[in-house]
Structures are given as structure tokens and as C-alpha cells.
Amino acid sequence: MRQLGTWAARVGVGFSRACAVAAVGMLIPAVWAAATALGVRWGPGNPWSWLAPVVLVVVGTLALSRPVCRTVRHLVARWTGTVVPAGYRQAPPVTRMATGYWWNGFGYERTRRDALMDQKWRIRWKDPANLRDLRFTAVLPLTAGLVACLPPAGAAAAVLGLGLDAWGTPGRLAGALGLLTAVAVSPYAWRPIEPVAVRFLRPSSAMALAERVEELIAQRADVTNVQAAEIRRIERDLHDGAQARLVGLGLSLATAEKLMETDPERAKALMKEARAGATASLTELRELVRGINPPVLSDRGLVDALRALALDSPLDVTVEADLPHRPDPPVESALYFAVAELLSNAVKHAGATRVRISLARRETGIRIEVEDDGHGGARVRDGGGLAGLRRRLAVFDGTLEIDSPAGGPTRATLEVPCASS
Template sequence: MQRLRLTGYAVAQFFLAIVMIVLVVLWVVGGVLAVIWVGLGLLAGTLAATRWIANAHRSMAARTLGQPVPVPYRPLPEDGGYFDKARVVLADPMTWRDLAWLFVAPVVGIVISLLVIILLLGVVTGFIWWFVTPPLMTARAYFDRAFLAYSRTERLEHRVQVLTESRADVVDHSAAELRRLERDLHDGAQARLVALSMSLGMADAAFDDDPDRARRLVQDARSTTAAAIGDLRSVVRGIHPPVLSDRGLGGAVAAIALDMAVPVQVDVRLDGRPPAPVESAVYFGVAECLANTGKHAGAEHAWITLRHEDGVLRAVVGDDGRGGADPAHGTGMLGVMRRLAAFDGTMSVSSPAGGPTLITLEVPCALSPTPGSGSSSPRTTPSSGPA
């Protein structure tokens, strides 16, 4: 059965090789006609056909080798126009590897496929077909994989580059956070503590001569103390909210939703708790998304879902507002991306004009069981802001 399946691949690759020759011609014609704009549509169609054939060969190579051959293309922007998508395609190294493969693969495909098919059709050569088909088709699979998938070294180099960039972003973000905390402490709690010290000093000086004035200064000092405590609590919440430690990610997100001016539906299905740094990063990411919803979306309803599936913690924040959200503008969303990148996380935004807006935060992680946690069960909390 395995040899018959490989022979079927050989037949399919023979006919696909003929189609690939036609695609080579279309690439050349489209490239020539692109200078007068006529060829752009031809190139777009040829690109889609090339990727479809390449994916078919990736699938056959994966089944032949018994190893996955992933599709390595860069994702296209969902809300981008033709030229935005074209820019991503042209910047994708796999586009050019596909094109190089398209020029040489038809010859290899026709030769190997014809050899396998001819050997099968002969009575005497059938014996040879039995032995040479697996190594021939395995060699063809390795050939396709060499062009159509990144090698282990290339993947490691890309991984190092991504980690280097994310580390630099995290360092910059951490420095900015430290500066923010310093400003908050200097302009808030520190200023109030200085005022407190001055009030107590004046009260001490006036205690013997003007007890009433001293009493008023002490009362002012008490008010200043309460305000300073409030400032310090605000700073602490900016570092790690106590509600996150007490109630976990689901409860903390629900608490944010309760403070929103628009109704927010919260749906949490988590069997445990993620690591504390991941939990904090996702919490602040959701908080930033909700803050943007309240400030810019003009939405009537919003919703949040939290799931952990296939080793990935996924938070989706959506609203029915005006749409048009762009993560490239503003520092808040960029800060979320930097937070998540430190844990190999990603953020994707779908926000067409007119809405709805969907922001998906994903972080690979494992959940640790919490006391009393059993199987996953939905927990949906409707939340509405003040009337």
C-alpha cells in the first residue's frame, strides 16, 4: 500500500509539473506586463496558484517522510489593501524560495515521476519498481522540503533574531516603566509626604501657643496621609494588582469589566492559573484593550473571552464600536505587544471600518491547578457600567 501511495504521488506530481511549467511562463509574462499595471492581477493569481501547488507538495513530502513540513508564509494583514499585502509578500523570503523551486522542480518531478510510472508498467521492471520507488520518492520529498521549508539552522537563526528583538523591546519597556514609577512616586506620594512633614512640623511649633491651629494642622496631616496611601496603592496596582493575586486572571478581568461605562460580557474557561508573569502580562493587555474601547471605540457593548487550549492562553477582547483600530498608532498597544513578546506571545487586531473590533492575545503556557479546580466549566459574567 505504501508503494502504491507513493506511486500515486508520482502521478500527481507529473501532472502538477506540467502546470508548474505554465506558471513559470505566467510569472515571466506577468513580470513584463507589471510595468503597465496589467500584469499585477496576473501576478496575484499566479502567486496564489504557486502557493497552492507548493502546499500540495509540502503535504506529500510530509506524508512521505513522516515528518511535518509546516507552511512558513508570513501572515497577510487582514485589513490592509492590495499594496500592503503585496509588501508583505515581497518581503517574505519564502516567496522567492517558492519561485526558485518552481523553476527547477518541474524537471525533477517529470524525471522521477516518469521513472516510477514506467517501472510499474513493465512485468520485469515491476521488481525494480518495488525496491526503487521508496528511495526515489523519499529523495523527491527531501528535495521539496529543502526549498519549501526552513532548515533547522534557519529556524534557529530566526528564533535568535526574534528573541534579540523582543529582549531589546522588553528592556526598553522596563526602563520606561521604571521612569513612570519614579514620576508617580515623585509627583504623588513623595510630594504628599513632604507636605505631611511640613504640616506636622508646623503643628509641633504651634502646639503650645495655638492649640486650635495645631489641631487643624494635624487634621490636614491626616488627610494628606490618606491621600499619600492612596497614591502608593495606585502605584502598587500599576506594578501588580492585588486583585490579580487574590482572584486570579478571570476574577481580575471581571473586576476591570465592572468599572467600564459600557456593558461587558466576560466568559472565562480556565482549569487553573498561568504563571504569574504571564498572568500579569495578559491582565494588563486586556486592561489596555478595554481602556481603548472606552476612550475611542464608541461601542455599545463589549466582550471578553479567556480560554486555554492546546497549550495556549488566549484572550479575546471585542466591541461593536466604530472600528479602525491600528496597533501601530499609540504607545499602549505597542506596550502590550512588547509585554507578550517576552513570553513568545502575540497580539492580532481585526478592526475594519464600522467594526467590530477583535483583539486576540495569545501566550503559550501551561496552567497550574488551583485548589478546588476541576474540569473546565463556563463562567459568564455580564457587566454593566454605571447608568
């Protein structure tokens, strides 16, 4: 009895899935059939009898191809656990270059609005995945869609044959055969959708390569912007800080030199001021160098640099580290400043009191988790600090994932593939 119930459940689940596959697979052929029927109804003498169906077929196919493919991916992932990558071209961030032009992943525009509009249309209509989706919509009805039609067709034959006495014995035989077919093939009729989707819907190697090239172009633009911003910051700090102090120091020494013979006391006072100015200038230069690359990071590595950062933080920060070897210096610097920015966000925006930083070595790289007890709600928004941080890590093929439900806690996970030095 238990086996009978299990078998009946399999038949029921299989029948519903087969109906879903048949509905999705035959949607676009239904549009074609409707267009043909429209042309036949208008008649051969009507000059629009051929144009309207053609337009309907083209527009309907283009409009429905991507939703059909997305639905198939969703069904395959839900029923079998097989994830078929979409491979659609993603819109890269619109970035302002050092030249003043805006880069949208395809070309340069003078304004951000023009860059966004151009990007929108290019992404949608010049995506190589469009041809793949159109091919799939032509293959699906002839393969998995056709097989999935067997259970609903058998059920329809059973209803017509067994429910109507007008057809007599042949009708009842056809109805019984249809019922038997529907029951027998229901557990299996939906299964061809998985191999068909894997074969025809996954991105080709050329598409994957094109996507990688676009990603590298966007990363190059980010690196260019970061370098330009860093140069401007260094110039500003030198001009407003150390340079101004050194100019004042030179003037004080020149004045002291002139007063050495006539007013020694005044000259001594000016020399004391000059010495204080030299000390302040040295301090500012050290701070500037520390902003470029902290000495503790170069001397003692990432773990000790983060511990020093934790000591300087106003929050209660704990650092847990399982990092037996140091990564390469560029990776160390990127991770250090990423954690520093996350700590700054916890202080400024999260209202946190405690932060836990954990570092661990993985087979392919380094994983860092930064968790605070703030109020949560952090999101990666275009143009925001977290989006910029994610792009800077992407230069190293790194990732940043944010888990921040309302009410907290917020957990940021950084992973960067790298080898130990």
C-alpha cells in the first residue's frame, strides 16, 4: 500500500511538471500558430495578410525568448538542483575616467546620462546570449517540449474517450490507451528538460571570454580612477601640509640669519619655531606615508597590522587569525584597506559597539569575516562605498558578500584567491 502511494505521488508530481514544461515549451509555437491563423483569416487577397503574421512572429519571439529561457533555468534548478548559468551580459558600472569622459563598458560618452542610455540599449540588443536564447526556443518545442506533451495529451484523450459515449468502443479504447500513456510516462516526461537546458542554455566559451574581457575593462577603469584619486590626495596633502610648513620654515631660517648679528634673541626664537615646524612637517610626512602603506603592514604583515588597527579603533575589536604565511604585498594592502573601510563604516553608520575580525586560509586564497553588532541594513548600492570596495577587490578576482538583516548583525565576507609568499 505504501509503495502504491509513493508511485501515485510520483505520477502526480511528474504530471504537473510535464504540464509546466509543455506550457513553457509550446508558448512560442502557440504564438506562431496564432499568427498563422490570423493570416489565414484575413485571406490571401488582403495585402496585410502576410505582413501582420510576420511582425507578430518576430515581435513575439523576441519578447518571449528571454522569459522562456529564464523560466526553464528556474524550473531545472528547482527540480533537479542543476544551476544553468544565465550568461547574460551584465551592465558594468558607468565610470568617469581621468580624462573627464564616462566609460560605460562599450565606449566613452561626454555625460553620465548619455553613457547610461547607450549602455541600456547595447546591453539588451547586442548581447550574444540573444542568439543562444532564440536557438533554444526553436530546439525546446521539438525535444523536451514535445516529450512533455505526452502526459497532458494522454489525459485529454482519456477525458474525451472515456467521458463521451458518442464515439462508442473505439473512443473508449483510445481513452484507455491515453490514460495508460499519461500514467506510464508522467514520472519521466519532464526529465529531458535538464539535459536540453544544460546543452543549449549554458554560455559558450566565446561568451564567457567576452564577459571576462568586459569585466577586465571595467576593472581597468576602476584602477585608473583609484590611482588618479590617490595621486590627487597625495598632491593635496603635500601642498596644504608639508609644503606650506617647509616654505614657512625657509622664511623663518632666512629671517633668523639676518637677525643673527643685530638681534640674537629674536633669531634664537625664530630658530626654535623653525625646529618645531620641522618636527611637525616630519610628522605630517610620516602620516602621509602611513596612508599610502602603513609601516606595520610592510614590517609585520597583515595580521599584526589589523591588530594595530583594532587598537586604534574606538570600538571593541577582536582579531582572530589563522594565517600561517603572509600573502603577496598587493593583496595584503588591498585586504588591509578593505577591513579599515569596513571598520570605519561600523563606526560611522552601523552604531556598533563590538566588531569581530576573523582571518583564515583556504585552499585557494584568504577569507576574512568582519562582523559587528550594529543595527544592520547595509546594502551594496551603485556608487556607494561598498560597491567601490567590491570593485577594488575584483581587481584581484576577489569577492565581497554582505549579510546585513534589519536589526543586525552585519557580516561582511571577503575572499581573495592568492598564493602565500
